[in-house]
Amino acid sequence: MSETVNQAVAALNEKMDGQGFDGTAKFVIEGEGSFIIDGSGARAGDEDADVTLTADTDTFQQIFEGDLNPTSAFMSGKLTIDGDMGAAMKLAGVLA
Numbered sequence: 001m002s003e004t005v006n007q008a009v010a011a012l013n014e015k016m017d018g019q020g021f022d023g024t025a026k027f028v029i030e031g032e033g034s035f036i037i038d039g040s041g042a043r044a045g046d047e048d049a050d051v052t053l054t055a056d057t058d059t060f061q062q063i064f065e066g067d068l069n070p071t072s073a074f075m076s077g078k079l080t081i082d083g084d085m086g087a088a089m090k091l092a093g094v095l096a
Helices: 003-016 057-064 070-075 085-095
Strands: 025-029 033-038 041-044 051-055 080-083
Touching (some): 003 041, 025 085
Parallel strands (some): 025 051
Antiparallel strands (some): 033 041
């Protein structure tokens, strides 16, 4: 896994503060790799998930830092979502 993925996993685990996510979500960082969020928290991985979110490094960084709303990123085409939209909406609360 890339350093970018490792940093994202560490940042999300800190942000989630031991709380998991009800379901599975895969984040694909274009050109870097992917990671999973589930009931155990965030970890590097590429297995199937309920929802897959794909974006470039800059877009995910802005979302994780609170500078870009995930819904706005999706509506502007910076973030693509494949799978369960309900799970994607729940993620907004985790990422906020």
